[in-house]
Amino acid sequence: MNNPTEAHAAGPLSPGQRIAMHYFVAAMVLFAAQILFGMISGMQYLMPDLFFNQLDFNVTRMIHLNAMIVWLLFGFMGSVYWLVEDEAETALVGAKLAIINFWILTAAVTVVVLVYLFVQIGPGELKSIWLINEGREYIEAPRWADIGIVVCVLVFFYNIAATFMKGKWSGISGVLVLDLVALAGIYLAGMYFTANISIDQHWWWWVIHLWVEATWEVLVGCIMAWGLIKTLGANRKVVTTWLYIEVAMMFGSGILGLGHHYFWIGTPEYWLSIGGFFSALEPIPLVAMVVHAVYDSGRHGFKSTNHPALAWLIAHAFGNFFGAGVWGFMHTLPQINLYTHGTQWTASHGHLAFFGAYATINIAMIYIALQRVRGNVWMSDGLADNGWKWKWSLGLLNGGVLGMTMALLIAGYDQSFIERAVEGSTWSGYFQAQQSVWFLQAMYWRMIFGCMMTLGIILLFWDMLTIGRTETRVIKKLAPAPA
Amino acid sequence: MNETPWWSSESMWRKSAIWVTAFMAVVLIGLTFDTVRQITAGGERVPAYSIINQKIFYEYDDSRGYQVPRFGGTQTLFGAALDEADAEALVTLGKLTVQAKNCMNCHTLLGNGAYYAPDLTKAWLDPGWVHEDVREQLMVAFLMDPEANARTFGTGRRMPNLDITEEEARGVIAFLKWMSSIDTNGFPRGFTPIDQEDGA
Numbered sequence: 001m002n003n004p005t006e007a008h009a010a011g012p013l014s015p016g017q018r019i020a021m022h023y024f025v026a027a028m029v030l031f032a033a034q035i036l037f038g039m040i041s042g043m044q045y046l047m048p049d050l051f052f053n054q055l056d057f058n059v060t061r062m063i064h065l066n067a068m069i070v071w072l073l074f075g076f077m078g079s080v081y082w083l084v085e086d087e088a089e090t091a092l093v094g095a096k097l098a099i100i101n102f103w104i105l106t107a108a109v110t111v112v113v114l115v116y117l118f119v120q121i122g123p124g125e126l127k128s129i130w131l132i133n134e135g136r137e138y139i140e141a142p143r144w145a146d147i148g149i150v151v152c153v154l155v156f157f158y159n160i161a162a163t164f165m166k167g168k169w170s171g172i173s174g175v176l177v178l179d180l181v182a183l184a185g186i187y188l189a190g191m192y193f194t195a196n197i198s199i200d201q202h203w204w205w206w207v208i209h210l211w212v213e214a215t216w217e218v219l220v221g222c223i224m225a226w227g228l229i230k231t232l233g234a235n236r237k238v239v240t241t242w243l244y245i246e247v248a249m250m251f252g253s254g255i256l257g258l259g260h261h262y263f264w265i266g267t268p269e270y271w272l273s274i275g276g277f278f279s280a281l282e283p284i285p286l287v288a289m290v291v292h293a294v295y296d297s298g299r300h301g302f303k304s305t306n307h308p309a310l311a312w313l314i315a316h317a318f319g320n321f322f323g324a325g326v327w328g329f330m331h332t333l334p335q336i337n338l339y340t341h342g343t344q345w346t347a348s349h350g351h352l353a354f355f356g357a358y359a360t361i362n363i364a365m366i367y368i369a370l371q372r373v374r375g376n377v378w379m380s381d382g383l384a385d386n387g388w389k390w391k392w393s394l395g396l397l398n399g400g401v402l403g404m405t406m407a408l409l410i411a412g413y414d415q416s417f418i419e420r421a422v423e424g425s426t427w428s429g430y431f432q433a434q435q436s437v438w439f440l441q442a443m444y445w446r447m448i449f450g451c452m453m454t455l456g457i458i459l460l461f462w463d464m465l466t467i468g469r470t471e472t473r474v475i476k477k478l479a480p481a482p483a
Numbered sequence: 484m485n486e487t488p489w490w491s492s493e494s495m496w497r498k499s500a501i502w503v504t505a506f507m508a509v510v511l512i513g514l515t516f517d518t519v520r521q522i523t524a525g526g527e528r529v530p531a532y533s534i535i536n537q538k539i540f541y542e543y544d545d546s547r548g549y550q551v552p553r554f555g556g557t558q559t560l561f562g563a564a565l566d567e568a569d570a571e572a573l574v575t576l577g578k579l580t581v582q583a584k585n586c587m588n589c590h591t592l593l594g595n596g597a598y599y600a601p602d603l604t605k606a607w608l609d610p611g612w613v614h615e616d617v618r619e620q621l622m623v624a625f626l627m628d629p630e631a632n633a634r635t636f637g638t639g640r641r642m643p644n645l646d647i648t649e650e651e652a653r654g655v656i657a658f659l660k661w662m663s664s665i666d667t668n669g670f671p672r673g674f675t676p677i678d679q680e681d682g683a
Contacts, residue, residue, distance in 0.1 A: 048640040056643045057599045058588035124580030124651045135582030137596050195575040198522040198529045244496035248503045255507035264670035265593040266522050266529050338672045342594030342602055425671035427611045430601040431636030
């Protein structure tokens with residue numbers, strides 16, 4: 001089917017690939033929304049009266065975050081739809097169901113965003129939580145949408161699992177399907193109301209942490225494994241073994257690493273030791289991923305079928321390691337976290353980690369898909385115009401996010417020092433830190449690098465719309481995988 | 484190529500992945516039972532909602548190396564002592580309001596949320612409320628009309644008007660007072676509470 005060694009004139013997309021393209025387009029629209037609302041939120045730090053009482057920070061920031069969560073999920077679902085038929089070596093079981101599912105999910109997301117924008121808040125009643133906004137960071141979607149999301153994810157899961165059952169199983173698909181069960185199941189932990197904020201945040205972290213620092217990581221591990229086989233022709237046995245190693249280390253450290261969110265929310269003191277220890281181990285599988293990706297690429301002499309995709313896969317390996325691994329480790333021990341928790345340190349870590357670990361791999365998968373959409377064309381070295389668009393967008397997006405990360409880190413230092421260490425964590429201490437020159441300079445720099453990212457995304461979209469269109473050569477033939 | 488050594492064999496790592504994941508999940512579930520027991524309202528670390536009838540203050544604990552919440556003396560909210568059910572109802576109204584008004588996308592609660600506005604973990608005890616005698620009054624007025632009673636500390640960053648009713652404002656204050664009683668293992672570090680000379 002989508003075998004990279006096959007010749008040109010690939011014919012129409014398969015059902016799974018067509019559905020994947022729907023998800024990818026929606027994901028890119030939401031990516032643009034994420035950047036737009038991120039820019040507005042960033043500006044509100046510098047101009048607090050911007051859209052005051054119309055589109056306040058709590059709304060712009062919520063859309064910034066939710067657009068991100070949803071576009072990453074759409075990107076993952078698209079990626080899985082893209083690879084499922086190739087991996088199972090059979091056609092998708094429920095193509096019609098999948099397309100209906102996509103439109104229901106997209107319509108629901110649209111309604112949720114419109115309500116965020118135009119209703120924004122409600123009275124202090126359960127009704128508001130069911131219909132408007134749950135008011136819990138990352139999972140603000142109202143309860144009706146939560147239920148809808150679970151149903152849609154179950155339909156997605158059925159489609160994927162049934163396709164593998166009809167076709168054939170592999171190491172990658174086995175891990176993928178088990179991981180999707182966990183991913184869907186964990187979401188349920190975030191779906192109830194309690195007055196007790198400690199209990200609330202305890203379960204809320206089950207969703208946020210066990211998604212972002214466990215099940216999502218394993219999911220992108222599967223996508224990475226498949227991506228390396230496709231772009232480099234990496235040896236399946238080696239890749240699968242690496243995937244198992246990553247799963248063992250990821251869940252081995254990440255499940256109890258949950259404890260680093262249980263330092264200060266009322267949870268018992270033993271979490272200081274457990275959370276500190278296991279979360280300090282969390283970077284290890286990310287190092288493994290870098291080694292694995294770079295080693296495989298080097299072993300194949302960086303000869304790939306798809307240069308942009310491979311570049312973004314490598315950006316993923318490094319972004320995941322630095323953003324999630326290094327930036328997470330920097331403030332994961334409780335002795336440091338006591339001063340950094342709830343400051344811009346977290347924002348710094350969040351920006352680099354989400355982009356580095358997840359945005360990158362979705363972009364890589366979209367490039368793999370685009371190559372097929374344009375007719376399995378050549379996407380290796382010597383592209384038209386020297387491939388300046390993909391190279392510059394890669395540089396601008398990664399450079400932009402790295403610059404923002406550094407700026408926010410400096411703002412975080414300022415807060416930890418002035419607000420926490422010197423001023424005793426009072427509100428007046430908080431505002432002193434916010435007015436310090438270091439903090440304000442950091443906020444300016446953050447905006448400058450935000451502009452850089454905006455340029456990067458414009459260029460990225462331009463490249464995605466044009467790459468391969470005028471290409472006449474067919475996809476590079478890979479040499480057989482070295483043993 | 485030679486045979487794959489045991490330490491890099493696919494089946495060894497597949498089994499390891501399954502066993503490690505299963506073991507960690509079982510440990511987490513075990514710890515979860517104990518944690519939830521300890522953080523249930525009225526448990527060891529999270530007081531019952533009726534704590535809002537009492538004075539809350541902080542004391543340095545030598546053995547733990549940081550400040551811990553202590554309770555003592557009657558200090559009712561809005562002049563009425565509430566039984567456990569009424570206290571829970573009021574805190575619940577406050578928590579619902581905090582969620583429905585999306586407070587967490589500007590503020591942090593227990594350090595989690597957004598960083599555009601100050602942390603609310605110890606809002607009840609913040610020295611910004613001048614004195615305990617006027618605190619409740621100032622808080623209600625601020626929550627109901629944050630524009631007219633803006634507290635920007637010179638930053639120009641104002642809280643928007645969120646249509647909070649007086650009843651909701653009281654609920655939010657009860658919720659904040661109750662939240663300040665939670666044992667947070669010393670977070671935020673070295674917090675300086677509002678004047679509490681008649682504490683202990």
